[in-house]
Amino acid sequence: MSPKAVNVRVLTMDSELEFAIQPNTTGKQLFDQVVKTIALREIWFFGLQYTDSKDFPCWLKLNKKVLGQDIKKNSPQTLTFKFRARFFPEEVSEELIQEITQKLFFLQVKESILTEEIYCPPETCVLLASYAMQAKHGDFNDENHRPGSLVNERLLPKRVMEQFQLSPEEWEKRVVNWWKEHRGMLKEEAMLEYLKIAQDLEMYGVNYFDIRNKKGTELYLGVDALGLNIYDKQDRLTPKIGFPWSEIRNISFNDKKFVIKPMERKSPDFIFYAPRLRINRRILSLCMGNHELYMRRRKADSIEVQQMKAQAQEEKMARLQERERIQAEIERRKQAEQEREAMRRKVDDLERSAAEARRGEYYFNVSVMGSIILKFETERGLISQLNNNEN
DSSP: OOOOOEEEEEEOSSOEEEEEEOTTOBHHHHHHHHHHHTTOOOGGGEEEEEEBTTSOEEEOOTTSBGGGSOBOOSSSSEEEEEEEEOSOOSOHHHHOOSHHHHHHHHHHHHHHHHTTSSOOOHHHHHHHHHHHHHHHHOSOOTTTSOTTTTTTSOOSOHHHHHHSSOOHHHHHHHHHHHHGGGTTOOHHHHHHHHHHHHTTSTTTTOEEEEEEETTOOEEEEEEETTEEEEEETTBSSSOSEEEEGGGEEEEEEETTEEEEEESSTTSOOEEEEOSSHHHHHHHHHHHHHHHHHHHHHTSOOOHHHHHHHHHHHHHHHHHHHHHHHHHHHHHHHHHHHHHHHHHHHHHHHHHHHHHHHHHHHHHHHHHHHHHHHHHHHHHHHHHHHHHHHHO
């Protein structure tokens, strides 16, 4: 009797996938199924996230069996995972190659900004919302996007909406004013422009962990693409201390104790304590992944990446050519419509002239006929008078 399959639901940022796995299916096998289904090749940024039995978010270990990991079962028959970006690029325009990769990052970062996981100033929120509308709807159109039509759209974080005494319609107007400036921009370009702005936000791509120093002071540890940072508990925007990857010699942990050894051997080690051993394991795993990508960026591109970039460039050129063709067709049709309109007006003018000519000819004929009748009547009267005289 074959082992009973287990249903798995995987939620990406824009779709829901379902698979059936066996008891011996590994995390890598499931991950490979997902990326193959969505045609994603830049797999190094992503992972499968789940909630463990203690309600903590965790990343699925690829080298272990799926069912051997502490996954909380929301349903007896189905396991649920989120397919999310785990690591973030230093420069989105250089590192995110595939359109699907850009789209998944765009949707995830947008969601993080709207839910205020990433702090964003109000002015920047409005600008980002305008790019989000261009990415979703394309060019602004007065007929399709009348005032009030975007009120139900998730345009801005709730904090921004409540911070100023502006109605939803007034916020919409501000977003639309920027949106109009993006006319002609492809949806894919709008997503990338969104990310290029978002990547400069202080909390972009940072994973925060609650820690304590040796004195017991509560702090945050932030792990991102460039290194490790230590933050005050009240301020997650400005780090107190920074450890770039290039300046870290070693990181390690023992139980709840975590040690960062600087490259400069004379510098003291930085020691902190996490609430639980499993937190330190997550921190170390995240550090290893980010450091690996940091080193990878500073080497020549692999053959695979070179091929992907070449293919992406070809696809971009094809899109540009298609856009130019469509634009040329639009211009051709517009010109043809203008010519038809000019011809129609010319025909109307000719018909009016002909009608006026016919009316003029009618009046002329009536006038001539009247003159002839009058002359005839006059002559007839004269003849009658002569006849009377003769009698």
